[in-house]
Amino acid sequence: NAGVMQNPRHLVRRRGQEARLRCSPMKGHSHVYWYRQLPEEGLKFMVYLQKENIIDESGMPKERFSAEFPKEGPSILRIQQVVRGDSAAYFCASSWDYNQPQHFGDGTRLSIL
Amino acid sequence: GEDVEQSLFLSVREGDSSVINCTYTDSSSTYLYWYKQEPGAGLQLLTYIFSNMDMKQDQRLTVLLNKKETQLSLRIADTQTGDSAIYFCAGINAGNNRKLIWGLGTSLAVNP
Numbered sequence: 001n002a003g004v005m006q007n008p009r010h011l012v013r014r015r016g017q018e019a020r021l022r023c024s025p026m027k028g029h030s031h032v033y034w035y036r037q038l039p040e041e042g043l044k045f046m047v048y049l050q051k052e053n054i055i056d057e058s059g060m061p062k063e064r065f066s067a068e069f070p071k072e073g074p075s076i077l078r079i080q081q082v083v084r085g086d087s088a089a090y091f092c093a094s095s096w097d098y099n100q101p102q103h104f105g106d107g108t109r110l111s112i113l
Numbered sequence: 114g115e116d117v118e119q120s121l122f123l124s125v126r127e128g129d130s131s132v133i134n135c136t137y138t139d140s141s142s143t144y145l146y147w148y149k150q151e152p153g154a155g156l157q158l159l160t161y162i163f164s165n166m167d168m169k170q171d172q173r174l175t176v177l178l179n180k181k182e183t184q185l186s187l188r189i190a191d192t193q194t195g196d197s198a199i200y201f202c203a204g205i206n207a208g209n210n211r212k213l214i215w216g217l218g219t220s221l222a223v224n225p
Contacts, residue, residue, distance in 0.1 A: 041217065042215045042216060042217040042218055043215045044215075045212045045214075045215075048212060056212060058212075059212070091156065099144060099205065101144075101146060101161055102146075102158070102213065104156040104157070105155050107154075
């Protein structure tokens with residue numbers, strides 16, 4: 001069984017550009033979570049989605065960041081007008097139910113020039 | 114509020130046991146997890162324990178939960194160099210607030 005797939009693994013953007021990060025959950029999982037990991041820091045929760053619904057976005061910055069998990073296709077984390085401070089590793093996790101273990105992808109490492 | 118604390122570093126000799134400790138403040142956490150992260154990689158779920166258990170063993174891994182002290186520990190028997198990684202504990206409250214709360218991770222160095 002394929003695990004959680006994230007792409008791209010590495011993404012380089014210039015300040016002001018848009019970054020789109022993709023996450024395909026494990027087969028059978030309908031719950032998706034996005035986390036951000038800054039250097040030398042732990043993981044910070046960003047958003048929790050189920051198919052077509054945002055359940056909890058309390059960790060998302062108020063501006064420039066958005067997430068979706070459409071009926072078909074991967075979950076997308078979108079960062080508009082990126083700034084240097086957005087440089088981080090972004091991890092996606094999925095689970096088959098909200099209280100079941102979350103399984104992680106290998107992350108997307110975003111670098112802003 | 115919710116918080117999870119871990120010591121940042123642990124160094125052990127190959128073959129010894131490692132014990133990584135974690136303290137969580139949310140006593141209503143219902144599930145507690147240990148994840149392993151190797152350099153440049155994602156997080157690998159190692160094991161988890163329900164809050165109504167006090168111990169769980171899985172091969173070389175033993176998880177101990179002291180609910181009264183809100184302390185969680187991960188013991189790795191016969192530690193190998195391949196165990197060198199960062200270990201994160203995380204807790205989840207299965208009530209209204211369902212997101213995982215993470216510690217900063219313990220960096221385990223295994224010396225030959």
